[in-house]
Amino acid sequence: MKTIYLINIILLSFLMMSCSDDDVTPGEKGSIVIEFDNRVGNTNLELYKDYINTNGETFNLTKLHYYISNIELRDINGKAFKVPQDSSYFLILEDDPESQKVRINNIPSGSYNEVTFTIGVDSLRSTMDISKRTGVLDPAQPQDGMYWSWNSGYIFFKMEGISPSAPADQENKFYYHIGGFGGYNSPTLNNIRKATISMGSARAEVKSGKVPQLHLHVDILQFFTPSITIAEHPNVMFADFSKTISANYVNMFKYDHVHN
Amino acid sequence: MIMYITKRAMQVMVNSLLTMLFISCLACTQDEQNEEDVIKDPAPVRIDLPSNFPPVVYDLGSNPVTQEGIELGKKIFYDTRLSRNNTISCGFCHQQQTAFTHHGHDVSHGIDDKLGRRNSLPIQNLLFYKTFFWDGGVHNLDLVALNAITNAVEMDENVPHILAKLENDAAYKKMFKAAFKSEEITSTKFLQALSQFLATMISANSTYDMYIRKERGVTLSESELKGLELFKQKCAGCHATDLFTDQTYRNNGFSSPADLGRDSGREEITLNPEDRGKFKVPSLRNVEYTAPYMHNGKLQTLEEVLNFYSSGVHETPTLDSLLRSEEKPGIQLTATEKQNIIAFLKTLTDEQYVGDRKFSEF
Secondary structure (H helix, E strand, O other): OHHHHHHHHHHHHHHHHHHHOOOOOOOOEEEEEEEEEEEEOOEEOOOOOOEEOOOOOEEEEEEEEEEEEEEEEEEOOOOEEEOOHHHOEEEEEOOOHHHHEEEEEEEEOEEEEEEEEEEOOOHHHHOOOHHHOOHHHOOOOOOOOOEEOOOOEEEEEEEEEEOOOOOHHHOOEEEEEEEOEOOOOOOOOEOOEEEEEEOOOOOEEEEOOEOOEEEEEEEHHHHHOOOOOOOOOOEEOOOOOHHHHHHHHHHHEEEEEEEO | OHHHOOHHHHHHHHHHHHHHHHHHHHHHHHHHHOHHHOOOOOOEOOOOOOOOOOOOOOOHHHOOOEHHHHHHHHHHHOOHHHOOOOOOOHHHHOEHHHOOEOOOOOOOEOHHHOEOOOOOOOOOOHHHOOOEOOOOOEOOHHHHHHHHHHOOOOOOOOHHHHHHHHHOOHHHHHHHHHHHOOOOOOHHHHHHHHHHHHHHOOOOOOHHHHHHOOOOOOOOOHHHHHHHHHHHHHOOOOOOOOOOOOOOEEOOOOOOHHHHHHOOEOHHHHOOHHHOOEEEOOOOOOOOOOOOEOOOOOEOOHHHHHHHHHHOOOOOOOOOHHHOOOOOOOOOOOHHHHHHHHHHHHHHOOHHHHHOHHHOOO
């Protein structure tokens, strides 16, 4: 009995694998890699290195983490492909280059020229049973503290660093922990932001056997633009002002190029 | 899906069938080798729901309670390895003889003798709660433990560290296997086991319960009955249902304007100024044991609580309208009425619960 059961499971899983594997069904499905390249203006971002923000403040970053979720691709005919919910959550960590390359499989082949995603985690997923929130979404595995346990919810975007403009009594450190999915049973802070990025006339050609690389620039300077100074706002966490910040950071994401 | 299977896929399938055959042969031999090692299904436990309680909120379907799961959850609850320096367990701040509150402490007293700013809440009937903590910041039973674990003045630890500590303990491996049919220790299982134990912690056998459910011919004294009547008129607007809380957040006038600066309660979660000074209406079950009282533990006795309601209510902007219905903010009560209410409150004491070996550490 047990062996039959085992055989069934194995047969099933092999069947599933052989159907979903992208080079087994040529012409039907393909993959794409979306690369989130964190930058400061025209240069690549490096942690612990000094930069000057748009308000003339010197700063460096010690930490930069954010969630990207609910990715949707659109082809030149306007046809949308939604990445299945269960595999559409990613945590980008500046100190983990692998995390910055988001690979999506099983995309219908086609010419894609637009991508949409959420910066953060939608409210539905934020309130799901913990067994449906594993991996980067595990509330108990603080992926470097991307969860507020006193106020159940993910921190969508976390940026910390050092600047002479930040108060001396907190060792010139600044802290931005931005989150808020809108509240469980009373409405509250909602910082769920969506970015839609067009590739202009460029195309990501999705087809089997090739994995186009879509390269996005994520420019930290946009975080401060317009007019968020470290001096005035060295700590922003669960507070109304965080909405101003998320309204800025949604503009950090820009199309740069695509390799087909 | 099957329709798209190509030649290549067929090939893969044939290969996989062969592999499968091979693996299943392996599995056969494995089976024979570890015949006695076959993992038993954990024994399901049906939780008896008190007939006088509102409906269950926790999704038991997502985390079926089993005997093995409860045992594991209890071990976790009493394990000091949940704290950074292995000194503090959940049971340290939630002691059974005081209905799982921290006796003798007005505000939480945690790791390295650090103090929090709120009074510990009793652990009881959590299965029926929509939200947790004085400000309702946590909305699922599975997530409550994370609050204490990661709080720098409570346990100051994190789950990956805890799991690493438990991995080194053969007893835990065995218990995880018994409860979840696999030795692998994951954060989800860790939290679910704890929830299973917490879910069984139901206090519903007080004198009042027996009286209301007409069990064992239990009656209330004259004073208790008068207290119950007064309670229905003056208190049950907030301390409603047989959980003795309507599970809303209200300002009962306990916080002075200065207190509001230290702890604005529900407002910290909603960021809504209308929620300033509102706290979860606490259940009054086992209230005889859960002193000190209120979110900051400033009142020591039930007499003090009733004196507060009759003459200590602060009229701050968010004070609840139920406490504004009389000439003076608060609830006017004579000395005898207070005594009767207290007599009634003591009928909510559940001796069986605080003595139940099922929940005790040893």
